[in-house]
Structure formats: C-alpha cells, structure tokens
Amino acid sequence: MQHGKGITRRRFGRGLLAGAAWTxxxxxxWPVRAQMPxxxxxxxxxxxxxxxxxxxxxxxxxxxxxSTCLVNLNRFxxxxxxxxxxxxxxxxxxPWREWPAEIPDAFVRRFAEWSAxxxxxxxxxxxxxxxxxxxxxxxxxxxSRGELEASLRLVREELAPRWDIxxxxxxxxxxxxx
Numbered sequence: 001m002q003h004g005k006g007i008t009r010r011r012f013g014r015g016l017l018a019g020a021a022w023t024x025x026x027x028x029x030w031p032v033r034a035q036m037p038x039x040x041x042x043x044x045x046x047x048x049x050x051x052x053x054x055x056x057x058x059x060x061x062x063x064x065x066x067s068t069c070l071v072n073l074n075r076f077x078x079x080x081x082x083x084x085x086x087x088x089x090x091x092x093x094x095p096w097r098e099w100p101a102e103i104p105d106a107f108v109r110r111f112a113e114w115s116a117x118x119x120x121x122x123x124x125x126x127x128x129x130x131x132x133x134x135x136x137x138x139x140x141x142x143x144s145r146g147e148l149e150a151s152l153r154l155v156r157e158e159l160a161p162r163w164d165i166x167x168x169x170x171x172x173x174x175x176x177x178x
Contacts, residue, residue, distance in 0.1 A: 076131035
C-alpha cells in the first residue's frame with residue numbers, strides 16, 4: 001500500500017472492525033448508509049429517549065492550562081512570546097514587568113479547596129521548565145528547595161486526587177535538547 005494514496009491503514013482497520021461488528025450482529029439493527037444523516041447535519045432525535053446527567057446535574061470539567069508551581073509563567077514568558085513574534089502581536093505588549101513573579105501556594109490551595117468542596121474536577125497542567133526560569137526537578141532560582149517541594153506536594157496531595165495532572169511542553173518559546 002502506498003502512503004498518501006488510496007485507503008489508509010486506519011481507514012482499513014475501521015472498515016474491518018465495522019464489518020466484523022455487522023457480521024456479529026447479523027446486520028440487524030445497524031443503520032445503512034441511506035439512513036445516515038448528511039455530513040454536518042444532526043440525526044433526528046428519538047422523542048422516547050431522555051438524557052439523564054449524573055446526580056441530576058450538568059457535569060462540568062475545567063482545564064487549567066499552562067500552570068506550574070510558584071512561577072507566574074505569564075510574567076516571564078510574555079517578553080519571550082513577543083520576541084518569538086518579532087514584536088508584531090499586540091497581545092504580547094502588556095505591562096508584564098508590573099505583574100507578580102509568583103503565583104502563591106496560598107492561591108493554589110484556596111482553588112484546590114474551592115474545587116474539592118464543589119466536586120469540580122478537570123485537567124491541571126504543570127509546566128516543568130516554566131518560561132526557562134528553572135526546572136521543577138532541579139530547582140527554581142529565586143525560590144528555596146523547600147518552597148518548591150512544598151508547592152509540588154500541594155499539587156500532589158491537594159489537586160491530584162481530583163484533577164488529572166499533565167506536564168505541559170518543556171517550553172513554548174525555546175527548543176531544548178532533551
């Protein structure tokens with residue numbers, strides 16, 4: 001099979017799986033192509049069906065993106081983003097020098113307590129090398145080893161039980177030889 005021409009391995013696998021399922025069910029009850037809605041159109045809703053949300057509530061997940069321990073990533077990354085865009089993006093012409101250098105653990109703890117009390121869950125990312133300030137596995141200049149360990153412990157003990165913790169890119173503006 002040639003790459004870029006004809007059927008792909010993924011499409012072939014999906015077709016094979018669909019055919020096997022069709023055969024296993026004897027073809028009964030499976031929609032035929034003529035009954036499928038046109039691409040981009042929603043199928044007609046069966047009035048006899050109702051969606052019941054868990055605990056009678058609408059589930060909500062929150063994504064906390066590009067976070068990290070202690071470092072106010074935006075303050076340090078803003079001039080890097082501006083340089084990467086050659087000064088052409090006005091979004092990066094903000095007064096970043098006036099912003100605090102740190103996101104205090106007290107703020108993260110209040111957020112963890114708030115979300116736990118309300119059953120809020122989601123994705124919380126941790127940038128391991130925030131804006132090239134320092135590495136979470138080696139230390140952050142300007143913060144003691146104890147402060148960094150306490151911040152990491154806060155993420156592990158207070159957030160991780162209810163949030164999926166994801167490492168983000170090593171950096172958004174620099175290429176690093178891992």
